[in-house]
Amino acid sequence: MYALRQIRPARRKRVATLTPGIVMRVGFALAALSFMTVHVLAEEAGQRLRLRGDVTARGDILTLGDLVEGASADLARRPLFRAPTLGASGTIQARRIAEALATLGLGEIETGGRQQVSVQRAARRVGPTEIEAAIKRVLETSYGLDQRNLAIRLDGENTILLAPVDLDGQATALDLTYDPRLKRVAALITLGERQASLRVSGQVQEIREVQILSRSLNRGDTLSAEDIATERRPRETTPADAxxxxxxxxxxxxQRSLSAGAILRSGDIAPADLVQRGEAVTIVFDTPGLNLSLRGQANENGRLGAAITVTNPVSKKILAATVIGPGRVSVSSPASVGRQASATFDTGR
Structure with a gap:
């Protein structure tokens, strides 16, 4: 006997006929796949780029990341334009940035309606103050001048050394020459290993602090703190007795009438008189174990420590005395006071 096997009908292979509908479906699928691929690539390549506002360049080259937002890290490092010189500024038309991106295959850029981008090149500015300080240090170490008493007037206006912002450190004066007779100085101001330099020259002035009157004074006026200001003036233009x-x-x-703004000179003022002519004064003689005092009369004005004459009202003798305080004078010998004054002296005090 034979085992019976199930009879299975043979299946025909189906062959699809290429119809317009199939073609359209395939086209839509390919378009969708293409769109997705482009979208993914655009996201990966940092597309949907937006133009930045005004930018500040810190180096010689402007990269893609300096000018647009949304770029990937790799694309952001792509150099696009050369930056302005140190401290200068410039503009880049938005269309030029768009053309540069198109050459990289990055598509369109959102400009936000901007027609151009302003670019400022950052720079470290070493101004006159730092330059003068560098010169003063060398004048002190090499020529023995006290930099605290020096002023330097640089030739030219607004002398500034421009350097890259990352070039820090103190400015240095190199190749300095100084003429003590003409008081002229010249030097090369540098930063780093001469990575930035500027040659300067100028006039050196020795200065001193003097007292200036803030208001006009009449003879006999007493000076207060508000009447005086301290200023630094060139030594050669100030009086020797300032x-x-x-x-x-x-x-x-x-001691005389003085104008506001005048330099205060020796002899313009003096300590106030502690004794006035005709004033009643106390005449004293004081030694260890002996103290004598007597009322007398001053014959002249006198400030502290001044030598004047006084009259002993008892003996009518004129005595040489020294002003020791307000209304008080001292004499060198008790005998000079006169014997007639003995009744009026207080002794042993």
Whole structure:
């Protein structure tokens, strides 16, 4: 006997006929796949780029990342334009940036309606103050001049050394020459290993602090703190007897009329008189174990420490005395006071 096997009908192979509908479906599928691929690539390549506003360049080259937002890290490092020189500014038309991106195959850029981008090149500015400080340091170490008493007037206006912002450190004066007779100086101001340099020249002035009157004074006026200001003036233009800032003048009295803004000179003022002519004064003689005092009369004005004459009202003798305080004078010998005054002396005090 034979085993019976199931009879299975043979299947015909189906062959699809290429119809317009199939073609359209395939086209749509390919378009969708293409769109998705482009979208993914655009996202990966940092597409949907937006133009930045005004930018500040820190180096010589402007990269794609400097000018647009949304770029990937790799694309952001692509160099596009050369930056302006140090401290200068410039503009780039938006269309030129769009053309540069198109050459990289990055498509369109959102400009936000901007027609151009302004670019400012960042720079470190070493101004006159730093330049003068560098010159003063060398004048002190090489020529023995006290930099605290020096002023330097640089030739030219607004002398500035421009350097890259990452070039830090103190400015240095190299190749310095100084003429003590003409007081002229010249030097090369540098930063780093001469990575930025500027040659300068100027006039050196020795200066000193002097006291200046803030208001006009009449003879006999007493000076207060508000009447005096301290200024730094070139030494060659100030009088030799000008009062320096270290001289104490408060409480002194004008010896003549003085104008506001005038330099205060020796002899313009003097300490106030502690004794006035015709004033009753106390005449004292004081030694260990002996103290004598007597009322007398001053024959002249006198400030502290001044030598004047006084009259002993008892003996009517004129005595030489020294002003020791307000209304008080001292004599060198008790005998000079006169015997007639003995009744009026207080002794042993």
């Amino acid at each position: 009062q320096g800032s270290s001289v104490a003048v408060m409480g002194q009295v004008a």
